[in-house]
Amino acid sequence: MIVQLIYKVVLQMSITGDQTYIKQMNKNLVLHSIRREAPLSRAQVSLSTGLNKGTVSSLVAELIDENLVYEIGPGKSSGGRRPVMLMFQNKAGASIGIDIGVNYISGVLTDLNGNVLEKKETALQNTNYRLVFAEIVKITEDLIAVAPATPYGVVGIGVGVPGIVDDHGNILLAPNLDWQDVRLKEEMEDYFQLPVTVENEANAGAYGEMTFGQGKDSDTMLFFSVGIGIGSGIIVDKSIFRGTKGFAGEVGHMSVEMNGAKCSCGNRGCWELYASEKAIENEAKNFYNEELRLEDLLKKADEKEAGAIRIFHGVGENLGIGIANMINVYNPDLVVIGNRIAKSKLWIENPLKRAVETRALPFHQQNVKIAFSEMNSDGIALGAAYLMVETFLA
Numbered sequence: 001m002i003v004q005l006i007y008k009v010v011l012q013m014s015i016t017g018d019q020t021y022i023k024q025m026n027k028n029l030v031l032h033s034i035r036r037e038a039p040l041s042r043a044q045v046s047l048s049t050g051l052n053k054g055t056v057s058s059l060v061a062e063l064i065d066e067n068l069v070y071e072i073g074p075g076k077s078s079g080g081r082r083p084v085m086l087m088f089q090n091k092a093g094a095s096i097g098i099d100i101g102v103n104y105i106s107g108v109l110t111d112l113n114g115n116v117l118e119k120k121e122t123a124l125q126n127t128n129y130r131l132v133f134a135e136i137v138k139i140t141e142d143l144i145a146v147a148p149a150t151p152y153g154v155v156g157i158g159v160g161v162p163g164i165v166d167d168h169g170n171i172l173l174a175p176n177l178d179w180q181d182v183r184l185k186e187e188m189e190d191y192f193q194l195p196v197t198v199e200n201e202a203n204a205g206a207y208g209e210m211t212f213g214q215g216k217d218s219d220t221m222l223f224f225s226v227g228i229g230i231g232s233g234i235i236v237d238k239s240i241f242r243g244t245k246g247f248a249g250e251v252g253h254m255s256v257e258m259n260g261a262k263c264s265c266g267n268r269g270c271w272e273l274y275a276s277e278k279a280i281e282n283e284a285k286n287f288y289n290e291e292l293r294l295e296d297l298l299k300k301a302d303e304k305e306a307g308a309i310r311i312f313h314g315v316g317e318n319l320g321i322g323i324a325n326m327i328n329v330y331n332p333d334l335v336v337i338g339n340r341i342a343k344s345k346l347w348i349e350n351p352l353k354r355a356v357e358t359r360a361l362p363f364h365q366q367n368v369k370i371a372f373s374e375m376n377s378d379g380i381a382l383g384a385a386y387l388m389v390e391t392f393l394a
């Protein structure tokens with residue numbers, strides 16, 4: 001009898017649990033449809049989600065109570081009374097995205113639709129973790145300070161890092177920052193008392209490009225984040241391809257030169273040694289015998305300095321060689337080159353495309369577009385901020 005009673009209670013609990021879960025799923029579905037297609041009437045939400053009108057009405061009422069949806073004046077009538085239209089309340093909260101480069105940190109404050117409200121950037125002279133952490137804190141605090149007063153406030157902080165991040169947000173290895181086993185997520189959550197997501201920067205950039213940039217209509221996209229190193233965000237069927245442990249996409253460490261130079265990852269002949277901002281800086285140092293940054297060399301190229309132009313051409317070709325390999329493997333419809341190297345588009349685009357034309361398999365070249373990000377380095381911070389919004393609304 002007692003056993004039966006316990007069984008009944010447990011069964012009851014699991015049904016209630018399931019019902020709560022299903023209701024939450026349906027609510028997310030309704031919210032997602034309003035976020036994607038607003039303005040929408042309740043009847044249109046019902047059509048778009050397949051949920052019946054009664055369910056939609058009660059879920060919309062809850063979303064209005066929670067400040068996530070609001071009503072606007074009547075829309076077009078399809079015969080009867082003109083329906084009230086629903087909008088997503090993108091001003092219900094704000095999100096912060098931080099992009100940790102090797103030689104800079106940038107941050108954005110956005111609303112819940114990814115509209116940028118404020119931007120900050122600072123140059124990094126040193127990649128010592130404690131110093132970088134202090135800079136992250138400073139930029140984040142500056143952004144929090146100007147966040148508008150909203151019902152949910154700052155919903156969290158998304159961070160993009162050029163390194164290998166595990167599914168708990170721990171940075172296992174960031175060779176170009178010289179970081180190993182860094183618990184950035186934990187430390188930031190303790191400090192700010194806000195949810196934090198840490199993501200590989202190329203994944204964050206790919207996500208930004210897919211949501212706000214040129215990848216909106218793409219199914220299979222390769223995003224190359226080219227700064228001091230090279231990372232890639234691989235989008236397959238509109239989702240980030242992560243691999244078994246979330247480490248996929250470390251293309252900068254593909255071997256392209258069998259007996260090449262030694263890389264900070266321990267391997268030799270890695271692609272990023274020949275095709276990144278680091279390659280540009282190294283070539284410039286060899287040629288001009290002084291430390292020049294990307295911007296210095298761009299200035300020389302603009303002044304038609306042959307040496308500088310030759311350096312960009314060489315790096316552009318090397319970038320194209322690696323991209324041709326990736327096009328052969330993934331058969332993408334879109335390739336986007338982003339992060340700091342996008343500033344040198346004028347000088348690297350032609351040699352890059354020529355290398356792809358010469359080296360990628362002809363079938364693979366038929367339906368692929370190669371583009372440079374128009375979001376510059378903002379794409380990564382924006383992608384990180386928006387990943388945080390998705391986590392908040394999930």
Ligand SMILES: [Zn+2]
Binds near residue numbers: 252263264266267
């Ligand atoms: Zn390497």
